[in-house]
Amino acid sequence: MWKTVLRRILIMIPQLIILSILVFFLAKMMPGDPFSGQINPNTDPKQLEALKRAAGLYDPAPVQYARWVGNLLKGDLGTSYIQHVPVTSLIADRAVNTFWLSILTTVISYSISVPLGVIAGRHQDEWQDQAVQIFNYITFAVPPFVFYILGIWLFGFTLGWFPISGSVSPSASGFWGTIGSQLYHIILPAILVALITTTSIVQYLRTGIVDNKVEDYVRTAHSKGVPDNVVFRKHILRNSLLPIASSLGTVITGLLSGSMIVETVFSYPGMGKLFLDSIGQRDYTTLTALILIFGILTLLGNLLSDIIMSIVDPRIRIK
C-alpha cells in the first residue's frame, strides 16, 4: 500500500509545478503591478520606474518565476494591491469561515446522502427509489445558484427563518452567543449546498448496491442461509461504501473552492466571496494567491481520494 501512496505523491509533484507555472502566467496576464495602487498625481514617473526595476518587474520571466516560487515557499504570497496588507493574513481570516461552512456542509451532505443511497439501492425501481431519483434529477440538473436564490427567497425572505447575509450578527456577545449566531448564519447555506453535493454520493451508492446485489459472493451468502439483512449489511453495503469513502476528498475540496457562488448569494465573508471581491477591485495579488490555493486544494483532495481508495480497496493496490 505504501508503494501506491508514495507513487501517487510523486505524481503530484509535476502537477504542482505545472500548476504554479500556469498560475504565474495567469498572474502576468493580469494588468497592473504592486505599485499601481500607490500611484498618485505627485508620483514621479521616473521614481516609479526605478521602483519597478528594483522589484524585478523587468527581469526575464524565468527569473521572476523563480523568485515568485521562492517567496511562495517562504509563505510570502505578496501584498494586496488594495488593502495594503499581506495576502496571507487577508486569506487566513476568510479561510476560517469557508472552512466551517465546508465542514458543516460535508456532515449534512453525508448524513442525507448515505440513507438516501441505501434506500434507493435496496428498493431498486420501487417507489422509494423513484422518489430518490426525482430528488437526484433536480439537484443534479439545476445550476446551484438557482437553488441558493430560491432557498434564500423561500426560507430567508418569505418565511424569515434564517438570516440572509453575513457570518455573525453584530449584536452577538460572549463565546456561546457568537458561536450560536455563527451557526445560525451558516445553517441555511450549508443545507442548500449539501442538498446539491448529495447527488453524486447517492448515485455512487445506489449503483454500487445495485451492482453488488447480483455478485456471486452475495448469492453464495444467500444460499448458505445468511439472513437478508446480514447479507446486505456485511457484504453489499460494505463493498458499496468504497467509492463513497474515496469521494470524501474531492467533496471537501470541491466545497472549499466552489464556495464562490454560495458565498456571493449569501454575502458570506469566506474565500469565495474574497475572490469575487478581489476581482471586482482588480486586486490581482490576492486573486493569484487564491487561484493557487484553490488549485493546491483540489490536487490535495484528489490525492486524499486516491489514498483512501487504496486503503479500502485492495484491488487497486495490486495494480
Place this chain on the structure above:
Amino acid sequence: MSEKKENTAKTEVKKAKVSSPASSFKVIVREIVKDKIALTAFIVIILVILFTFGGSLFLNKEQVTETNIVDAYFGWGMNGHLLGTDDGGRDIVKLLMMGGRNSILIGLCVTLICETVGVLIGLVSGYYGGYVDAVIMRIVDFVQVLPALPIEIVLVTVVPKFSPLTLVWIISLFGWTSTARLMRAFVLSQRGRDYVLASKTSGSSDLKIMFREVLPNITSMLIIDVVLTVAGNIGIETTLSFIGYGLPTDVPSLGTLINFANDPVNVVSRPWLWLPATVLLLAISLSINYVGRALQRAGDARQREN
C-alpha cells in the same frame, strides 16, 4: 443504420447481463416514448426552443436592450408589459426570449467544441492505448483538477475585446475533459472486439477503423453525452453571467436576469425581474437532463432490466 446491426443489438439487449452500449436508435426512441415524464420533458424542450428562438426572430436586439428609465420597474402586466420591466425599462418577456436563446446557443456552441475535441482525444487515447494513452490521460487529469470557475472568471476579465465568442472558448477550455474520458472508456471496450481485429487484419488504416468503424458504434453514447453536456454548459454560462463575469452586459442572458435576485429589494418586492428567468432555467435544465437520463437508461441495459 443497417438491418443487420439492429438485430444484433436486440439480442444483446435480451441477454442483458453485460452493460453494453445500445447500438440501436430504435431502443432509445422506444424508451423515451414509453417514459411519460421523458416525453413531457421532450415537449417542454421543444416549447422552450419555440419560445426563445422563435420569439427572438421577431425581436430587434437594439430595441430590446434599449434603456428607457421612464418605463423602469413596471410590475406584472402593467402598461402592456406581461411580466413587467427591469431597471432600464426593458420588457422582461423580450429579455427572456433573447436571454434564453443566448444561453441555449452558448451552451450548444460550447458543447460542439467540447464534444469534437473530446471525441478526437478519446478516440486516439483509447485506440492506441499504451504510452499515448498514459500521456494524454495525465493531461486530462491535470486539466480536470484545475479550479475551472476561478480561472474562467479571471480569463473573462483579462481577455481584451471580450465577446460572446470569447466566452465560448473560455468555457470550452475546461469542458472537453469529461467527454474525452468517457469516449476513451468506450473506445477501450471496443478495441479488442472482433470487428476491429478483423478490420486490422484486412489492412484498414487506423484512421479508417477509428472514424468509420469504432465511432459509429459509440454514437449512441455520444448522443447521450451531448444532451447532458448541453445542460451542463448552459449552467456554466448562466452561473458566470449571474455573478457578472459571463456575457457582456449588453447581451441578455438568463444569468443576468437572475442576477437581479442578488439585491434583497428585488427579491422581496420585484419578483418579476428574476423569478421568470429562474423558472425558465429550471425548466430547461430539468427537461434536458431528464431526456438525457432516459436516453442513458435506454442505453444501459443493466440499469433498466434488473
